[in-house]
Amino acid sequence: MALLSTPRSAVQLASKGRPLKEHLFRVALLSSLAIALGFLAALIFYVVQEGWPRLDSMLWENQPSIRRPETSGIQSSILGTLWIIGLTILMALPTGILAAIYLEEYADKTKWYNRLIDLNISNLAAVPSIVYGILGLGIIARWMSFGFTIMTGAITISLLVLPIVIISAREAIKAVPPSIREGSLALGATEWQTIWRQVLPASVPGIATGSILALSRAIGEAAPFLMLGAATFIRFNPEGVWSSFSVLPLQIYGFITRPQAEYAVLAAAAIVILLGILLLMNSVAIWLRNRYQKRW
Structure with missing residues (x-):
């Protein structure tokens, strides 16, 4: 027993x-x-x-000043950040989503070059941002003669976030059940019609969430812009993609390095603006995920 x-x-x-x-x-x-x-x-x-x-209207209405901290602002840095993020969205998101569609829906996973592409994308997602800054400085700014402009910064940041966008988009596409594809193909739709009308709408929440989180990382980067020669004090707003620029992380760094105590207060106020933008972007990602997420 x-x-x-x-x-x-x-x-x-x-x-x-x-x-x-x-x-x-x-x-x-x-x-x-x-x-x-x-x-x-x-x-x-x-x-x-x-x-x-x-934290008053002068903060975003005035230009930075190296002599008058009481009236100094961050308008040029805010606009430079918006220019960089806007161009990054235009370059990185379509490229990353199309690459994810190819790798997940069309690529033959038994081929060695497709496996090599998968390995390289995973490795590039973990590369430190300063390496992308060196790449932008050596190839885009100097070899391609783009100079220290908004276009150079946007291309560099696009390369930085592109692996993250591809990985998140692939995971979102992979999460769509195979039965959705099979049902669409059985009804006579082509493979592209199935992807465009069934797979992509179902994967929008995951793609949008991953893309916004990738852009949230990009908006807080400072190391690549230090390598690209972005200025810490610019008293004019960018007028195009070939203008000199500054971004909020570098502007905050420039304020912190000043000896006057008023600049420390100004840097803290600029940090609040940057944190507000980051929290807003993350909130939009959470809202999109909850709004359009489907339960299979």
Whole structure:
């Protein structure tokens, strides 16, 4: 009887111990989330408190100044950031989505060159941003003679986020059930009609979420622009893609390096603007995911 009851007693002990482990694991997860949110809240509270005296209309209406911090603003940096992000959207998103469609729907995964492309895309997503800055400086700015312009910065940042866009788009396309494709093809639709009218609409939430998160990373990058010679103080707004430019991360760096205490307050106010843009973009990504997500 003792031998027969041994397996049953082991099962009972395992079933009794499992809820405790699950409870401890849940507590660990919630604790990690609380710590992360706590640090984020502390950071936001600190920068808002430090930059509150300069969170006024002059901050985005005036140009930067190296002599008058009380009236200095960040208008040129805001517009430079918008120029860079706008051109990055135009260049990186269509290219990344089309590449994801080819790799996921058309490419023969048994071919060695398609596997090599997959490996390189995964490796490029982990390359430090400073390497892209060196690439932009050596090839785009100098060899292609684009100079230190908005176009150079936009191409460099597009190359930076392109692997992330491709990977997120591929995962979103892969999440569409095969039965959707099979049903569309069985009804007489071509492969492209199936992709355009069935697969892509169903994968929009994942593609949009991954793309916005990639752009959120790009908007906070400073290392590539340091390599590309972007200025920290520009007193004029960009007038085109061949203009000199500055971006918010570099403008914040320029304020921090000034000896006057007023510039530290101004840098904190600029950080609030940058954090606001990032949180807005991430909120849009979450809204798109929740709004258009389908349960299969």
